[in-house]
Amino acid sequence: MQLLEGYLLDTNVLVALIRGGALGRWIDRQYGLWSKLPLCAISVVAVGEMYSLAQKFRWGKKKLRQLHSLLEQLVWIDIGVEEIL
Secondary structure, three states: OOOOOOOEEOHHHHHHHHHOOHHHHHHHHHHOHHHHHHHOEEEHHHHHHHHHHHHHOOOOHHHHHHHHHHHHHOEEEOOOOOOOO
8 A cells, every 4th residue: 555645644643733732733844744634544553542542631522523533534544454564
């Protein structure tokens, strides 16, 4: 599987983007991820990690809505795909 543009995002990047702190803003400025989300992918394992972290961090309704919106814009990839492994 080849992503012509965009990135394979990991959990820590998504957390930083949703938190919107200095790191998340830097990542977005550096890579323009908010505008490239439809071109980005995430492994299904990272999706599970995000939901688990949302519970652990006790994210409220606003952050959960951001998480759902973010995940809906990404391509989800099974980790059985050789390029992901």
